[in-house]
Amino acid sequence: MNVHELNYAIWTIARELVHHHRYSLMDNDEGMLTLKRRDGIRVTYLYLMPLIYGSSPANQEEIIREQLEHSMDWMKMVGLRRPAVIHRMIHLYIRTDAGKQMTGEQLKSLQLATLTDRHRVEAGLIDLIEHEVTVPKVLIPGLEAIEQFTAKNEPVPYDEHRLYDVINQWHHEMLHVQHDRVKDFEEAGRKRGAPLTIAFTVINVIVWLLMTYYGGSTSTRTLIDFGAKYGPLINEGQYWRLITPIFLHIGGLHLWFNTVALLSLGGRIERVIGPVTFLFLYLFSGFTGNVASYLFSPSISAGASGAIFGLMGALLYLSMKEPDTWGETMGFSIYSGLLMNVILGFVVPGIDNYAHFGGLAGGFLFAYLFALLTNGRTKSSAS
Incomplete structure (x- = not known):
């Protein structure tokens, strides 16, 4: 796995979505980022993470299904504290190397939903080898920005040491953007x-x-x-x-x-x-x-x-x-x-x-x- 290219892709996409598509950064788990955007009665979560290859396509599917189940449990727990009518999470797996794995269409078919469809978790693929994005049919806010980045096919403009500094700077910027959105409201609330x-x-x-x-x-x-x-x-x-x-x-x-x-x-x-x-x-x-x-x-x-x-x-x-x-x-x-x-x-x-x-x-x-x-x-x- 090309970790250098993966980190650049994850943080570049996240930065664009936070700055220009009203997402907020919820979690940073060793470079795997969870973004959130609320639209009325619906909350959309994007989980940007590396594609897990597994020993075979069947093993890969089993691992991904386990991750989807974990995300479903997490959404239900978060939904109790921050209620909304619809919670939807999309795992966007990022592929940086060729290898034995499921296709984008196969990934797209993996999904879980509650009986009421209030909570739904789906999978998609950002393929940096073929430079294409495969996602569920339901609209993802900011999808065009993800597709534009994926299609560019440009090399990472920073070496590994410089990229680490740039990512820290981007992380600080995203938190500052989120703070500016709610600052006046929170001050009034106090x-x-x-x-x-x-x-x-x-x-x-x-x-x-x-x-x-x-x-x-x-x-x-x-x-x-x-x-x-x-x-x-x-x-x-x-x-x-x-x-x-x-x-x-x-x-x-x-x-x-x-x-x-x-x-x-x-x-x-x-x-x-x-x-x-x-x-x-x-x-x-x-x-x-x-x-x-x-x-x-x-x-x-x-x-x-x-x-x-x-x-x-x-x-x-x-x-x-x-x-x-x-x-x-x-x-x-x-x-x-x-x-x-x-x-x-x-x-x-x-x-x-x-x-x-x-x-x-x-x-x-x-x-x-x-x-x-x-x-x-x-x-x-x-x-």
Whole structure:
């Protein structure tokens, strides 16, 4: 095995994927590298390693199958700590010498998957002898960069001693790239306090107590008097009723659920995007939720649910736009929480789904525009 060429290939490919294709370096096991990339509900792992020759093609297949089984167990273990809907690992074996071994197509056929297909591990070949790449049919982010390197057929530009120094430098660079991606997010996460989240919670409770005192929060008359969404009055020009329902709640259970949701979602978002941006996100989402309810539902409605769904919509966008931060820490909970709330909206009677979906769309749109205005990066300071 040409170890010199192998090390250069592994680290050159890894460096390109980390710098330009949003992978991160998870593990360096004596030059065999594990890279990770998160895309929404899916996490892709690439394991760059030398091709194991074995005493025969059958023996080689047996060894590789054992490695695939080990990777499957590892993914399941990691998945418990960092949940995602889909975990997928691809062993990319790098061939540097001719010898008795399986072909790329035979390697490609080796795979393991759980019954639900949530965890899947597959094999592929980077052949530096024939200068071609054979991989599973499912898209591998950054595959074109791997194919370009493999097709170049250029000699290693460093001697063994110099290559060792260069690899150390590349390793440091990759860690620095990863740190820069999450630095602002982690710094914001270490902060304490979320004044607007607390303020909105306190306002909701005080308004609910006042409504209870003046006739009951479930009373139609009280709801209208306090500013609930009521189509006929909005038609007469009381457009402020598209904002005031955000702070009203119909019954104690309604207040309780929305308070728990606001406290669990709002704090982290507020600390990362800043209180001023959070204020506009919350009010805009509540407004779009009430507009949707006004347009499509004749019922009297109130509640912070539209604004809270707006927070979910913003998180949904951010988890896709910045998977290394929002997606890594909250990705699974965002998707599962959103799905659960949507299902509850259709199962539990009396829930204003128009407000929910209007708020969700408003939060997603707001996050998109905010990312556009800030060049796609959330800031820890107020905007």
